[in-house]
Amino acid sequence: MHWRTRLVQPQTLARGGFASLAVPTHRGSTVLFERQADVADDWRHRDKGYTYGLYGTPTALELGARVGQLEGALHTFVVPGGQAAIALVYLALCGAGSHALVPHSAYGPNKEMAAGMLKRLGIEVEAYDPLIGAGIAALIRPNTALVWTESPGSVTMEVQDVPAICEAAHARGVPVALDNTYAAGVLFDAFAHGVDISIQALTKYVGGHSDLLLGSVSVRDAAYKDRVGDTFKQLGLAVSPDDCSLALRGLQTLGLRLERLEASALEIARWLAGQPGIATVLHPALPSCPGHETWKRDFSGSASVFSVLFDDRHSARQIEAFVDALRLFKIGMSWGGVTSLALVYPALERPGRDYAGRLVRLNVGLEECADLKADLAQALTAMEQAR
Ligand SMILES: Cc1ncc(COP(=O)(O)O)c(C=O)c1O
Incomplete structure (x- = not known):
């Protein structure tokens, strides 16, 4: 047959039977x-x-x-x-x-x-x-x-x-x-x-x-x-x-990642709850979160995302200054990865609750907690200094 035909319809030469642990990527x-x-x-x-x-x-x-x-x-x-x-x-x-x-x-x-x-x-x-x-x-x-x-x-x-x-x-x-x-x-x-x-x-x-x-x-x-x-x-x-x-591939390490993310997010959430200027920490495993009792009844653990509500002495500008001052926590939306993230939510429609730009959602990643706390601490200081 002509080589053009053989290009399109080759005889397969590779040997079968490759027993690997990876799931093959089938395109087609x-x-x-x-x-x-x-x-x-x-x-x-x-x-x-x-x-x-x-x-x-x-x-x-x-x-x-x-x-x-x-x-x-x-x-x-x-x-x-x-x-x-x-x-x-x-x-x-x-x-x-x-x-x-x-x-x-x-x-x-x-x-x-x-x-x-x-x-x-x-x-x-x-x-x-x-x-x-x-x-x-x-x-x-x-x-x-x-x-x-x-x-x-x-x-x-x-x-x-x-x-x-x-x-x-x-x-x-x-x-x-x-x-x-x-x-x-x-x-x-x-x-x-x-x-x-x-x-x-x-x-x-x-x-x-x-x-x-x-x-x-x-x-x-x-x-x-x-x-x-x-x-x-x-x-x-x-x-x-x-x-x-x-x-x-992600599924294979999901168990390990969730375990570590849960521990780190909880440590950071509890630490933040004790910092001045923070009104509430909205983390399902903390009693301050609406529905905490339901979480205790129905969930087997908590994950990496939670939010902090700053007290109303702070202006929207100061909350933004807090997020802008963070270095390890990046400003980004899609959570659940290995990198810590922060984001202000200025407009939230929650009838009966007024968060008025004072709410910041955090995603805790796999960085060392001590470094993350130091980053948050310097950003809290920067926020207090901002006008
Ligand atoms: C709770 C929740 N559901 C659904 C989505 C949408 O997922 P995707 O970004 O893959 O479309 C997101 C993304 O942020 C989410 O946070």
Whole structure:
């Protein structure tokens, strides 16, 4: 055959049987079929075999299976990011005329999607007090299609009574979804506490090194698997096998990282609680955090993010000066990696609570605690001196 043909259709020379500990990175869009009669276009790769790279190569399926096994899920879909996971749940469960409930403390872009795209599609999303517990029953309407939970909440860290919310929602036939990113799918057992769909931004703890973007949607029963799966296919939420390979590596050290991050974040949080100028430390493992008792009851540990509220003697300018003065804590949004981060949240919509630009969220990384405390101490001094 001509060399041009051989370039495209070579004889494979490499030997098979490479038994390695690493999961191979399978790249591929087109899937080959033996016979025309075998051709199919089906996202059920795990059950029926591969049909198209869009629905996941073996690398993405391996990641989904491992995340699913940790969470005790029937099935886990791997999607391009945490926000894609949130969108997938909304679009799978809600349609024009649906009503959905989301806590005030939910991740900002979740609420942004509710106010933007979902509103345009005729889906009404109502925000509720994250500490409402069984009181959610009063907000459920005949057209309520979904209750979101996120525990602890983004930035303000309220720990929700997820079992009470699930019980009330299920009594009215309404499914409950949880953004379980904080717990990395392991510090809170979503399905044992009644949740129907658990999502994670794998970008955070599973990736663990701030170098990939991925999300997961885990379902616990067959009805949700099909609804989510069909929507997943129609949206074309393909993921990169290279990112999945990094996430699979991240999973191997997740246990160690979480243990160390928990210890360091707690040490820093307790230390900050004793510093002058700080009104409250919002860390789920401290009694000062709303929902702390629920955290004690339902969680097996705490993670690396928490927030500090400065007392009202400080101006917004001084809080900014604090963050700007930090050297080891970098200014950045996406938490859960090895590097410590800080960020001021000037505009937070939390009815009944006024944080007025005095709230700073910290992500504690794997640096030595003594160095992190020294960094915070010099920034606290710089804040007091700033006007
Ligand atoms: C609680 C939570 N959920 C979801 C997301 C979205 O994840 P991603 O950045 O992978 O889209 C984030 C990201 O910050 C988050 O903090």
